[in-house]
Amino acid sequence: xxxxxxxxxxxxRFVEEGKRVYAVTRRGLDVVRAFKEVKQALxxxxxxxxxxxxxxxxxx
Numbered sequence: 001x002x003x004x005x006x007x008x009x010x011x012x013r014f015v016e017e018g019k020r021v022y023a024v025t026r027r028g029l030d031v032v033r034a035f036k037e038v039k040q041a042l043x044x045x046x047x048x049x050x051x052x053x054x055x056x057x058x059x060x
Contacts, residue, residue, distance in 0.1 A: 008028075009031055
């Protein structure tokens with residue numbers, strides 16, 4: 001969370017009785033929207049990983 005605060009994506013606020021809360025900034029919302037756009041433009045297909053043996057013992 002400290003990184004997000006330092007980058008200006010989230011801000012720390014103190015409310016009643018000294019409670020600490022965090023709020024997303026305008027810049028934070030812009031970053032989230034940009035990631036959503038990238039995700040829609042470049043859909044990542046979840047595919048099964050095919051594992052192959054490193055050594056073939058039946059090859060002559």
